[in-house]
Amino acid sequence: MAAAAAPGGGGSDGFQTAAHRRLRILSGHLRSASETYLSASQCRGRTVATPEGSQSGTFPKRRQEILKWNGWGYNDSKFIFNKKGQGEFTGKRYRIGGLIFPLLKDWVEKNLGGSLEHKTTPKASLNISDVPPSIASEEFLQDLQNAKISYTQEAESRLFRAHGHCLHEIFLLREGMFKRVPDVVVWPECHDDVVKIVEIACKHNICIIPYGGGTSVTSALECPADEKRTIVSLDTSQMNRIHWIDEKNLTAHVDAGIVGQDLERQLGESGYCTGHEPDSIEFSTLGGWVATRASGMKKNIYGNIEDLVVHIKMVTPRGVIQKSCQGPRMSTGPDIHHFILGSEGILGVITEVTIKIRPVPEYQKYGSVVFPNFEKGVACLREVAKQRCAPASIRLMDNAQFQFGYALKPQVASIFTSLLDGLKKFYITKFKGFDPNVLCVATLVFEGSREKVLQHEKQVYDIAAKFGGLAAGEDNGQRGYMLTFIIAYLRDFGMDYYLIGESFETSVPWDRTVDLCKNVKERIARECKEKGVQFPPFATCRVTQMYDSGACVYFYLGFNYRGISDPVRVYEEIETAAREEILANGGSLSHHHGVGKLRKQWLKECVSDVGFGMLKSIKQFVDPNNIFGSGNLL
């Protein structure tokens, strides 16, 4: 998804933000003198202990006011079948808001055996008394108050932070309840607040789980069911300022709690961007990205998070860890940033990050290429990687995903476009002899100066032609990217009709890519059959990232669970089998989602006993009492 498609700000601009804007304008006047923007660098004034009302970023402290408590995204945005039985997307936040998807119903019926008649009945609203009560000592709460830390014990807010977005988590919200949820939610507003909170937690032996955007898909945010201590969810959302922008070195110093869309929008106001665009950019945070080793869609130009960070500050039970300078590269022993990157909240709280920025590109263009089959497509990507001429983003979808994308074609307004579509289809299938059930599509994003983009485009299309690829227009490209940011909304939608699904990913050397894709899909089909899934599953993949020596492959798996009594367990068994298959095919445990608790069981064998021991000893030194006790990774 491109930032352009992201929604506008959700909350009203409070006083604080207005102040910031003023500051920015002011500093704009000063730019010739110093190209560094100024910003309030201390904590804002605070309102003690009452979460209501205070807000600064896109999301209020009470997130549930604008975000779904039991699903993905904004309350007002979702898929429905309208009265005519057609798919429709509600709300005005997204470009597709109000559009009709006439092909969706057919696709669901044909591919998943779903039906409008078979609807599930999730809990309509949260029953507060279902939420496990908050356990917290008076002394601890008193210390928080003394330190002027904003916190709440409200059930809804605690439940909201008890989970990420794994299938089983959402399923539990709809039809059950977590055994354990955080007892207290705290909202530090700056680095110093975090230092205080961690001190207090150490004093009272309290478990802290850092919470960024809550988009984790690895069970990383889930509370260990057997944790007896008070669990505090440390919500970083109020730490969301850009401290300064350094145009000389093209860096920005930012609070780790800033949400992706805010970061890009605010940088954009000064003509910059980080270019880091994970599909969860609307909700995930800078700190979350660092903590999970996230990867953005346009990493080919901007790099993954580890390439983007210049400096990280983290508060641990041992104290604050950071470097003494911001040199672009150092040979100072193993890079301590790499202990922090991917630490998944078990070592401390990332509070501030200096991140690289780039001028917002002058020109952006989507594109797409149709290949006669997946093998050809992968061969083409491999060649593009070899020639190191990858566009900002290039993704190769297999046939099933292509067809799925097609089912999400909105109703077209003019006869002319549909006629054109027909012609295009005719050209590709009849004239060029592509089999519509085999062909696959690559979607592309080019960025840069107009001239360079056009040149680059030609280069890539020329390579594609060598592998039988035909350019298939900008529209198809753009729709392909749209799919990836509405997919989570679609998942909720499916759950209303007995369809469950999830995604998972891996990275793999080039020469094993095609085999891995094939084998994993076959394994899924086989497992589904064995586990009594009544309809063939929707198992599809795309190559989403490319590197010199390999690629990242992303899978969607969905199926109809009618007739299965314990769908979540069945799903998890199938995903486990799929992961085993990935590993046996030379794929990695994860390319960017991380390990969390979902994939812990494999970490040791993936990094060797010694490697695992190294990680353990770091944890042991930094956090001997397991204050950061989310239980991820190790």
Place this chain on the structure above:
Amino acid sequence: MGHGMHMGAIRFFAFTLSKIFKSLFKSVCVNEDGMQKLQQAIQEHPVVLLPSHRSYMDFLLLSYVSYTYDLALPVIAAGIDFLGMKIVGELLRKSGAFFMRRTFGGNKLYWAVFAEYVKSILKNGYAPVEFYLEGTRSRTAKTLSPKFGLLNIVMDPFFKREVFDIYLVPVSISYERVLEEFLYAYELLGVPKPKESTSGLLKARKILNEDFGSIHVYFGQPVSLRTLEAGRMNRYPFNLVPRHVPQKPSEEIQKFVSDVAYKMELLQIENMVLNPWMLISAILLQNLPAIDFELLVEKTLWLKNLTQIFGGFLDWPDNLCASKAVRSALALHSNIASLVNGQVILNNKEMGFVTTEEPIFRRALFILLCGSYRNQLLNIFVRPALVAIALQITHSSRKEEVYNHFSFWRDIFSEEFIFFPGISLKDFEEGCFLLTKCGAIQDTPQQIFVTEKGSTVIAFLNAMFKPFVEGYQIICRYLSNETNEAFTEKHFVFGVRSLASQLLETGSTHCYEVLSSDMQKNALAALVRLGMVARMKTTDGFTYRVNKESLNKTAGMFESRIPVRKAVAARL
């Protein structure tokens, strides 16, 4: 090496084949359900056909059957000696066969190219790959211990996940009469085998006028390699080296490949169709020089029952009365046995194949010939039989003691018969179970008793395996008495042969089968494996040296049997 499929050649080949098959054999029976499963399997994953190997006919036959059922012709990895047969060789190649050298020696390049070739055919999945686990034709009609080289190659693409799965299909081919029966017997007795050549096959033209009965081709249930492997191996042995770089298989993989090989051979054995003549042979060999026809019929019926209890897959002509069935089997095999004045005797006439045919040689020839049919029963009988032998030797009913002896013999005979590695106790239990099932023993947790009527079964089984027990004893005797220094296999074979000839001439043994080079080599291999003989590599092959100490230690187990030599074959 290499093959190219030409439809024209295939059609011509099929035409010729069907002519040959029709003139040689009465019928070729194929299990339809197996064929259907095979057809299904070919749609799903690459298929490897693993036929038993008793005759050159085997691969012609499978190609012919495949053609008849409209299957892609299997691509055959067969011994290089076919290349000698010019016309047939070319035809074979055109119809899909490819060839490998019997041994690659040190030629790594050849092996690497060959391996790549086989794998690419497999991965393409257009046609099944076919090869013989046994490596070569079994001259004795007993299943040979598996070879692992080719199996390693075909399993590799699965290990490396170049394919999702591979189906292994055991194919059991059984001939009522094997084309090469006499050739094999000669070969076993040390008459060198003629080089395969087209003219050789054509000389066999006169064979074309003979009747070789029927052939049964049984396609076993396709076995999914993935299912066999599930959870057995370290997941990532191949992740750190590019897949095209050959790697020496780890011990774990070697063990797995070996287990699969044994499993497939045991499946071949299980599915092998048996016929009345095999029963007759087994009885005849226990009743030399002659047996009354009526008695033979009676005993054959008795053995039929026992065979079925033991799980033998018997093709019995139900429409015929027993005596007719025996008569027709005798008619088909009139070159081996004859009915003279109500007595069935083993033939003893000169064959004129070699100039000097001493009486002992001639006798041995027919015994081995007959033995090659009896042998096809042995793998079904071996577990209960070893229990029977242990019972007889120990004269004990203590289970533990019986088991120890069972284990000993099972170990000794691991080259001779097919046992799944490392499951001695399970085999023992199966043996006991089958003996209980046929009422021969009573099996209690601590003890085993032979029932009253059971002694007949026990005696029969002992007699059935006596040639092996006795043969091995003679071989051990030879080794412990006659050799002090390093010797070659050739020397050993010669030595055993002359000792055995002596013993046979003086009538102190009737164990003609010890003259078989197959038994001699198996025994030597067993003794090497058990450390009683040391094997040393030299520039031109191997030399051996007896480890007297450990041989003598074990001799006790062997010898305990010799004085028990009952003069008369047990009456049934």
